[in-house]
Amino acid sequence: MNNLRESNIPDGYFQNGSGHLVPADLVSDIDKTRNDLVMEIVSKANDLRGLLGDFKADVFGDIQAFAELAAEKYQVKLGGIKGNITLSSYDGRYQVKLSQADVKIFDERLQAAKVLVDSCIHRWTEGSRIEIKALVEHAFQTDREGKISLGRIYTLMQLDIDDEEWQQAMQALRDSMQVVSTKSYLRIYERNKQGKLEQMPIDLAGV
Numbered sequence: 577m578n579n580l581r582e583s584n585i586p587d588g589y590f591q592n593g594s595g596h597l598v599p600a601d602l603v604s605d606i607d608k609t610r611n612d613l614v615m616e617i618v619s620k621a622n623d624l625r626g627l628l629g630d631f632k633a634d635v636f637g638d639i640q641a642f643a644e645l646a647a648e649k650y651q652v653k654l655g656g657i658k659g660n661i662t663l664s665s666y667d668g669r670y671q672v673k674l675s676q677a678d679v680k681i682f683d684e685r686l687q688a689a690k691v692l693v694d695s696c697i698h699r700w701t702e703g704s705r706i707e708i709k710a711l712v713e714h715a716f717q718t719d720r721e722g723k724i725s726l727g728r729i730y731t732l733m734q735l736d737i738d739d740e741e742w743q744q745a746m747q748a749l750r751d752s753m754q755v756v757s758t759k760s761y762l763r764i765y766e767r768n769k770q771g772k773l774e775q776m777p778i779d780l781a782g783v
Contacts, residue, residue: 632780635762639663639674671765671773678755682724685752690716692745693732699741 589597590611600608639661660675693716715728733746762780765773 628778628780632762635672636674636760639672669767673761673763673765675761675763676758677761679757679759680726680753681756682729682749682752683754685748686724689745689748689752692741692748696737696739696742696745 585591585597588600590600590603590608592598642663643661660673662674663672664670715732716724717728729749733749737743764776764778766776767773
């Protein structure tokens with residue numbers, strides 16, 4: 577059942593969580609059974625992930641080929657899919673959506689923007705409620721990986737504030753955004769009995 581056994585682990589031994597080799601005779605039957613069950617499940621999950629990866633690659637290729645075919649009618653040669661594409665079945669029951677989104681990061685100019693924003697907040701909130709300061713500073717909080725939320729920054733940039741220093745801060749934010757890659761997403765929808773399109777629960781984002 578265990579298809580994931582490490583090749584560097586000698587026969588007759590198990591490796592524990594600390595990396596130590598333990599003779600099989602010293603491992604209880606229930607631990608062995610549990611280990612086999614987990615390894616079997618993980619092996620099946622890896623097989624499924626491989627199938628999903630193949631499916632995603634095939635679908636992307638099929639959509640690319642269809643887009644090329646449609647473009648030929650207008651004597652246009654596509655250099656790959658750019659932007660978003662939605663394909664619908666003839667009866668409208670199904671939709672396949674291929675969308676692309678830029679993956680962005682902030683460079684060192686983010687710190688300059690934060691200094692400018694802090695200066696605005698301290699100036700505006702002098703004698704006012706500190707909650708205002710807390711709300712804006714929330715936009716610059718990082719997650720566990722030390723990353724800034726793009727969504728919170730976008731919300732901050734949408735504020736229409738007529739202040740020269742604030743506008744300078746927002747420009748610094750815009751300048752600090754760098755596109756590092758483009759990620760493609762594939763979503764498949766089916767229309768339910770009420771006529772609403774519902775996304776099929778197939779997670780292809782990580783494959």
